Amino acid sequence: MHLRLISWFFIILNFMEYIGSQNASRGRRQRRMHPNVSQGCQGGCATCSDYNGCLSCKPRLFFVLERIGMKQIGVCLSSCPSGYYGTRYPDINKCTKCKADCDTCFNKNFCTKCKSGFYLHLGKCLGNCPEGLEANNHTMECVSIVHCEASEWSAWSPCTKKGKTCGFKRGTETRVREITQHPSAKGNLCPPTSETRKCTVQRKKCQKGERGTKRYACLHLHNLMEISLYFLGHI
16 A cells, blocks of 8 residues: 555656656747847837847837848837838837838838939839929929020110211110029020110211210110119029
8 A cells, every 4th residue: 555655656746747847848948939028128129039129119119120130120219210101000110111212201102202313203203204394403303394584675775886876877776684584404595685676866966075985885885784783683
């Protein structure tokens, strides 16, 4: 009887040792598969792994995968980095990479800045701008074509000939205008800003001192310079 009890005692003891060894082995496998969960996490991680970095983030932070060498690790950020857009879900806030031709974006369908070689138009990155638009190589956007615009003509200048206003019947008169809008690259070119035509006046005799002098030539040139400077000051 005593031998039977001793036998059962050793059987139970061996069984308990077997169960303990199985639990220990299972625990070691779990630690190998999920090393370091939650304890010692930094940088906004709610749960983390020594090998994979953050596994989940604290509230309102965005989860994003960063590539380091041949592996990717999870990090938690207050906002998504350039080239990514943020999306909030009930269980996680996640950063998702923008499209390949998009440098920055608002969401997967709306770019805010394109990569080199592409032009932004209505949230899309295009290799060539649509009809009626042209590429702006400074902003890298498709913009409207701007045509040249000019002001109304000034009044005609007095009729002159060789700088004089007397001693002739046929001479020339001039008028000018200013450019109010310069054209873009594909816009219509600007028209001439001065115009001269022949004029006929009643011949009048030059007063003493007028003949052969430069007085009226200088006066006419001075008037034209004043008109040009006025227009230049308003461009």
